[in-house]
Amino acid sequence: MRVLIMGGDGYLGWPTAMALAAKGHDVHVVDNYLRRTLAQQTQSEALMPNPNLHDRAALFRSASDAEIGVHIGDVANYRTLEHIFQEFQPEAVVHYAEQPAAPYSMIGFEQASLTLNNNLNATLNLIWAVLEHAPDCHIVKLGTMGEYGTPNIDIEEGWIEVEHKGRKETFLYPRAAGSLYHTTKVLDTDLLWFYVRTYGLRVTDLMQGPVYGLSTDESDLDGRLLPNFHYDDIFGTVVNRFLVQAVAGVPLTVYGKGGQVRGYLNLRDTLQCVELAMTHPAEKGQLRILNQFTETFSVNELAERVQRVGNEMGLDVQVQSIDNPRKEKEEHYYNPVHSGLLDLGLQPTYMTDAIVAGMLEQILPYKERIDTKKILPRVRWK
Amino acid sequence: MRVLIMGGDGYLGWPTAMALAAKGHDVHVVDNYLRRTLAQQTQSEALMPNPNLHDRAALFRSASDAEIGVHIGDVANYRTLEHIFQEFQPEAVVHYAEQPAAPYSMIGFEQASLTLNNNLNATLNLIWAVLEHAPDCHIVKLGTMGEYGTPNIDIEEGWIEVEHKGRKETFLYPRAAGSLYHTTKVLDTDLLWFYVRTYGLRVTDLMQGPVYGLSTDESDLDGRLLPNFHYDDIFGTVVNRFLVQAVAGVPLTVYGKGGQVRGYLNLRDTLQCVELAMTHPAEKGQLRILNQFTETFSVNELAERVQRVGNEMGLDVQVQSIDNPRKEKEEHYYNPVHSGLLDLGLQPTYMTDAIVAGMLEQILPYKERIDTKKILPRVRWK
Numbered sequence: 001m002r003v004l005i006m007g008g009d010g011y012l013g014w015p016t017a018m019a020l021a022a023k024g025h026d027v028h029v030v031d032n033y034l035r036r037t038l039a040q041q042t043q044s045e046a047l048m049p050n051p052n053l054h055d056r057a058a059l060f061r062s063a064s065d066a067e068i069g070v071h072i073g074d075v076a077n078y079r080t081l082e083h084i085f086q087e088f089q090p091e092a093v094v095h096y097a098e099q100p101a102a103p104y105s106m107i108g109f110e111q112a113s114l115t116l117n118n119n120l121n122a123t124l125n126l127i128w129a130v131l132e133h134a135p136d137c138h139i140v141k142l143g144t145m146g147e148y149g150t151p152n153i154d155i156e157e158g159w160i161e162v163e164h165k166g167r168k169e170t171f172l173y174p175r176a177a178g179s180l181y182h183t184t185k186v187l188d189t190d191l192l193w194f195y196v197r198t199y200g201l202r203v204t205d206l207m208q209g210p211v212y213g214l215s216t217d218e219s220d221l222d223g224r225l226l227p228n229f230h231y232d233d234i235f236g237t238v239v240n241r242f243l244v245q246a247v248a249g250v251p252l253t254v255y256g257k258g259g260q261v262r263g264y265l266n267l268r269d270t271l272q273c274v275e276l277a278m279t280h281p282a283e284k285g286q287l288r289i290l291n292q293f294t295e296t297f298s299v300n301e302l303a304e305r306v307q308r309v310g311n312e313m314g315l316d317v318q319v320q321s322i323d324n325p326r327k328e329k330e331e332h333y334y335n336p337v338h339s340g341l342l343d344l345g346l347q348p349t350y351m352t353d354a355i356v357a358g359m360l361e362q363i364l365p366y367k368e369r370i371d372t373k374k375i376l377p378r379v380r381w382k
Numbered sequence: 383m384r385v386l387i388m389g390g391d392g393y394l395g396w397p398t399a400m401a402l403a404a405k406g407h408d409v410h411v412v413d414n415y416l417r418r419t420l421a422q423q424t425q426s427e428a429l430m431p432n433p434n435l436h437d438r439a440a441l442f443r444s445a446s447d448a449e450i451g452v453h454i455g456d457v458a459n460y461r462t463l464e465h466i467f468q469e470f471q472p473e474a475v476v477h478y479a480e481q482p483a484a485p486y487s488m489i490g491f492e493q494a495s496l497t498l499n500n501n502l503n504a505t506l507n508l509i510w511a512v513l514e515h516a517p518d519c520h521i522v523k524l525g526t527m528g529e530y531g532t533p534n535i536d537i538e539e540g541w542i543e544v545e546h547k548g549r550k551e552t553f554l555y556p557r558a559a560g561s562l563y564h565t566t567k568v569l570d571t572d573l574l575w576f577y578v579r580t581y582g583l584r585v586t587d588l589m590q591g592p593v594y595g596l597s598t599d600e601s602d603l604d605g606r607l608l609p610n611f612h613y614d615d616i617f618g619t620v621v622n623r624f625l626v627q628a629v630a631g632v633p634l635t636v637y638g639k640g641g642q643v644r645g646y647l648n649l650r651d652t653l654q655c656v657e658l659a660m661t662h663p664a665e666k667g668q669l670r671i672l673n674q675f676t677e678t679f680s681v682n683e684l685a686e687r688v689q690r691v692g693n694e695m696g697l698d699v700q701v702q703s704i705d706n707p708r709k710e711k712e713e714h715y716y717n718p719v720h721s722g723l724l725d726l727g728l729q730p731t732y733m734t735d736a737i738v739a740g741m742l743e744q745i746l747p748y749k750e751r752i753d754t755k756k757i758l759p760r761v762r763w764k
Binding site: 078109112113116117120121124125128132151152153154160162163164165167168169171172174175176177180183186187190191193194197198327333381 | 460491494495498499502503506507510514533534535536542544545546547549550551553554556557558559562565568569572573575576579580709715763
């Protein structure tokens, strides 16, 4: 299948490109290095060095014989995307091309404006490139479980039937996200849903939880093919921060009470999910929404797990609660459905102690590169 | 009260500015004539001539002794709005500054992109101008009843309590709009709601139905103070099209079966509603949503009413169904709540035969200026 990966330089984009190319798909990536630029501007560089996309593609070709086509450009500019569509005629597009950091989107006006404009225009441009140049193309859009927030009722898979005053209607599940970044993903879903129901696009919107992991079949071929690993407060996730704090010998910093529960998944499972979505495309006129995670943890549970495994490896891991820089519920109900991807054939890779130990082992050689000042919160919601 | 009206040159913006200035408020308007520009580009000019804002303000000062401050600029550019906030320090802002035509937003990519970027950036910029320069300022945002679409259950006033699997949660009422323009208003509401709950803004979002009418206490002072009157398929509403068709002696064109029901209101009532919202501001941290219309009509009922009144005035009015250029339900359930503004004191002006006759009388002197080619659908959703 001809697949275009928008945001192909990202933590998920690059491993997805390699995994799909290794399976024989014709893969092209496009990226403008926005995340690298913003990470540099905010002193949030990744822990390990990552070659640029042309070098990554050359290294991967040497290691595997598989080709990945590389385009450097900004998909928030319609002409960039249109030219790629005209040349490459994708049958599927995986859309990761968004400013992905919640704290970045909360720094101030400039960062909020960049996030809103980049994310909404990338999505609108993709919709129109498909409408005008590849109307049968299947859009696989990365959403986030964060779109739903933490409501007091079960989170369904995208849709909910509401019974009200004796009548019934099925709606998009109502969303209330916890950052401007997450809110732009809510807007993306609204925008896609309008064009799906009006023009019959085929779209899968993957509501993904936080992803962890540094190892895939393809990145393991050569150390230089490693995914980007951000451990800072802005581009890093809570799992990455805890792993790096354990290695650096500083306390794991739990935001507030630590009862925040989210659905997590291994990077290897993201690759499975995206391929399952691609090979089982949505129908024309269908916005298929799948909740993409394999297990839920509270922040405290994650901290305890990293602490236990780290201590078994001879590290001295402490856990400390700090003032929560975010505005979020620190104790809440959380029961999201996530059966759709299992039904398509997902084989979950759970976060075992061995997986946690494996991640710590991968980070240990880079201990001297860790800058612990980057880990504590530099951005506050208040 | 110091009030800034964003989009102060519009059909609602200019009459609102005059009404509030006449009541003694300190009123400033900002507009970049975007609607005039787009109307010209699409051959959709208003029926009657409208002086520019500086001339309108001078005419109004002569007629009433009341002052209106005029700023020409683009509020989708943050610096424009920020400068106005720094100078004027508004206590309330009425936000009409959006590309308002559903058919315009459906022409093609360029128009969709302009609508999305203009409307979302105007709203984001307003949010940040308030956060940074006037945190107590009350935002009165014009939404649209079109955000809700036509669900099969009652439409509540902004919020709905959902009972699901034995648990309860209150959500923003789920929305599914019928055009990209209306969808941008859904996104506006999502965006405002995020910043309200995160930073404690005070916002009233007025979900308004289509407005009709050419007469207000202030515009009646001088014929040149008339509101903009668009009768074309792009910027005109169904009421305006029917009135002009009746005067021009061509059939009133009903889209499809004509069972499309919407909530309508008189321009005089919009002025009441906006002033009621302003003088009874939302609390800090409250997104107050009010459904702003006074009565519902189907398209067929409107056509019959204009036909009956026109014929009584000696016009020969025919009604004809044409292929629906839009994608919408032509027969549907529609039962929206609209008690909030009545509770605040709204005194409705219903669409009596006398009101319809009065509008026809105002249009008759301009009969020779009508271009009937502009009335038939030039934009299709398909």
